[in-house]
Amino acid sequence: MTDHNKSQGIDSDLLSGGQDYFGDDTATTAYNRVWFNILRTHRKLLPEIGASLRESGIKDPIWYEIFLEIERGGATGRLASEIQDALNIPQYAMSRHVTRMLQADLVRREFIADGRRKQVLHLTEKSKGLSDKIWPQYMAEIQAVVSEKLTTEEGYVLTRLLIKLQQ
């Protein structure tokens, strides 16, 4: 690495976990490594873990998260706008996920108020049925991939730090 780039912030070793690469800039380096490793971990794991779902007809892993959020609403269902906020996705993305899940008969939509300004989502018989097969398979896939690399204790620590980072 050139001195120029070192001083200008180009760091060829951003993936490293080492703490002493820069003598004078450890804080910035630590934070940058967090970011680049989130990107790479996401890129590496998403295709692996998502594959089992795709084969089961779940086109997007976020559908599972949407199911969880609907379920949190209990018998009264859950507002689409609430789910979208919980999942950190833009409105148009939520709208399109709902369209696709409707096509797959995996959610039921109920407009409240006369027009179509607010919609409440419910599970369908079909999506309730997924609990028996697909979700356990998904959980098993996650477990297989993650447990190969981390201890349970490390899993807790990692989860806690990721949650802090989202707040």
Add this chain to the structure above:
Amino acid sequence: MTDHNKSQGIDSDLLSGGQDYFGDDTATTAYNRVWFNILRTHRKLLPEIGASLRESGIKDPIWYEIFLEIERGGATGRLASEIQDALNIPQYAMSRHVTRMLQADLVRREFIADGRRKQVLHLTEKSKGLSDKIWPQYMAEIQAVVSEKLTTEEGYVLTRLLIKLQQ
């Protein structure tokens, strides 16, 4: 949550960092939470942090990672196939990123061997010049977002765990 879903692996509290939600299934839960929190952290931070780059004409944050990898190759440049492996992206994605970066005059391509079976990538004058302005701005943006939520020490721990998870 229903008993049914609890036993079938649907967990309305996957985002939680708590360790004692399930009495009998803590390991699975720990690993699942890792996964879902990676997804949400990525979804939340990518638009925030990527915005400054887009405004500067860097169309995809991965371009920065590609620059870093090229730079690691030093004066001899770096094989496209090596970069693609380092970044965990499929071959066709790398091919297209190179096409776009060529159009933007941000990389130079050199085919080795007669045909075009192997390509080595180099920085251009333009991309070297980015060190002065855009990258420091990007680093500052990352630092601003991450340092607001984590201490430096937590950053190191998080990085180390993410690296373990990728290996």
Add this chain to the structure above:
DNA sequence: TGCGTTTTGATCCAATGGCTTATATACTTT
């Protein structure tokens, strides 16, 4: 040498995503 296999790169098609706009409804203020 000759031939099958592996590696690398580019492209085709359908599906998806980001951004913006259109539309309808609800709320607020005077």
Add this chain to the structure above:
DNA sequence: AAAGTATATAAGCCATTGGATCAAAACGCA
């Protein structure tokens, strides 16, 4: 109640992605 603002959803435009496939070069080895 009229006007203006805020909220919620969908749709249109265009660029990008994913998966599969095609094409070309290098390798392995009898």
